[in-house]
Amino acid sequence: MKIYLLTGLTLFTIIVNGQVRQPHSLYFMETIPQISQMNPAFQPRANGYVILPGVNADILSDLAGKEIFQQQKDDWFIPIQEEYDYNKLWKSIGEKKSVVFNSGVDLDLIGYGLRVGNGYFSFGISEHFTANAVSPTDLFKLAEQKGITNKKSYDLSPLHAQAMAYLQVQFGYSLKVNNRLTVGMNVKPLFGQAAIVPKVEKFKVVRENSIWDTEIRGTVHSSKLVDKIEWDNDNDIYNVTFKDLEYYQFYDWVNYGFDFSNPGIAFDIGAAYQINDRLNISAALNNLGFISWKEDLKWFSANINVSIDEEITEDKFDEWLESLKDELNGSFKFREQQDNFKTALSPVFYAGASYQLTESLSAGLLSRSVFWKNNFRQSFNLSGYFQPYSFVALNAGVTWQMKNNVYLGGGLTFLLGPLQIYVLTDCIPTRFSKLKDEYGEEIAYLPLHLNSLTARVGINLILGRHGYVNRPMLEKRKNSWN
Helix, strand or coil: CCCHHHHHHHHHHHHCCCCCCCCHHHHHCCCCHHHHHCCCCCCCCCCEEEEEEEEEEEEEECCCHHHHCEEECCEEECCCCCCCCHHHHHHHHCCCCEEEEEEEEEEEEEEEEEEECCEEEEEEEEEEEEEEEEEEHHHHHHHHHCCCCCCEEEECCCCEEEEEEEEEEEEEEEEECCCCEEEEEEEEEEEEEEEEEEEEEEEEEEEECCEEEEEEEEEEEEECCEEEEEECCCCCEEEEEECCHHHCCHHHHHHHHCCCCCEEEEEEEEEEEECCCCEEEEEEEEEEEEEEECCCEEEEEEEEEEEEECCCCHHHHHHHHHHHHHHHHHHCEEEECCCCEEEECCCEEEEEEEEECCCCEEEEEEEEEEEECCEEEEEEEEEEEEEEECCEEEEEEEEEECCCCEEEEEEEEEEECCEEEEEEECCCCCCCEEEECCCCCEEEEECCCCCEEEEEEEEEEEECCCCCCCCCCCCCCCHHHC
16 A cells, blocks of 8 residues: 555545635626626616526636646556656645645525615525635655655644535625715625534654654534444544435425524625726625534544654555554544534625726726635736627636636626526636546546636526616717717
8 A cells, every 4th residue: 555545635635625706707797697796886787687596616726637637648647656756746836835725616596686776686595615625735745755754844734624515695785876986785694504624733744763753633623514423442433424415305405405503694895986987996895704603513633642663664654654543543532512613704805997998898807816714816807898789798808817827718698588698717728638548548638737717607587678788888978989
């Protein structure tokens, strides 16, 4: 057995990604009602709407697929294989002490909006699945060196993986204060459905000569995920069983989805200002909130100090891993937790500007800052919005994700009577890698060069669009058009 435990931890952090972001292009597509989810001050161009089911998916990684899964001729290799070239991996990681992976899914269930005078009311119910993970770069070093390097210290404390699911109800209101200023707010009651939140206070491995010292200290909090705990005769945990959703009946899912025992709250605030006939600036701060977990709580803790005085070479490295695993199994503590714990949402700040070039064409610049725990991500988007007719509109542009790549993206929406269909993405794949089976046959083409992927699709019913959507965005009689 090679270093499967370490590689498993690494791949686990890759699989359990997450935090949901909206496609940049949505911010400027005012014919789509969901723009108020990005900036609550924005008022859709329709006088009313009904949101039908839609989905938004998001993945962001510090490493692209081709940097984790390496291709050599027609073969692909992963970190546990001898052929894997770690020098290429270190070039991709650079000076980072950890590698971050994030992903999530939003599901619009139902919603509606209505214009009343200078105000716009909105309401929506949505389901959210979010997670984030951090893999320390020393974990890759330990895997590469098989732990046999003398006088070496490995700090694995940044290791982190968190996931949660929650239901969100949104009440929004936007008010046109005057001809230039519009302000808005979304109030979002949250209802937690499941969560697992580990906290690694210390995880360090030190080797000097023949002595190996390993220290692990941390806790894991969970809500509505662990079904039962099984103990052995020494009063140690030997098996943890998670809830099996495969056998849930319809009423089980209803009770699970609409359980209000883990409450929370979040707020979005935004403003937009029309500087002149053509130029508009705006900003929004979203997801200011948290969830308090109170129901079906479980708590695990570990406080482990392992010291092995033995010359551990590569062929004995697996023995050290087994002894560490045994020590972990015997050192975990568990109890039904009485104290609540909280999880915070990840705030997002938007700052945008749009300039009207013609009656049907505008250009937009958007800055997005996402604040994850112990992490920060900044991106910029430059795009053009084109609506040649009242029933069709499109957006096309480029997004620069700082410390990552530049991506092409855009969106398309069209109307079939009152039915609106839209598709949005931040990352249009332009290159695909060929995967072959053991016989050399091509079996798949995957965009393994991408670090990020955000896509959204959905349908709405647009009401009262005639007389408002068809009105030119700028009136020809204004001097700026002469």
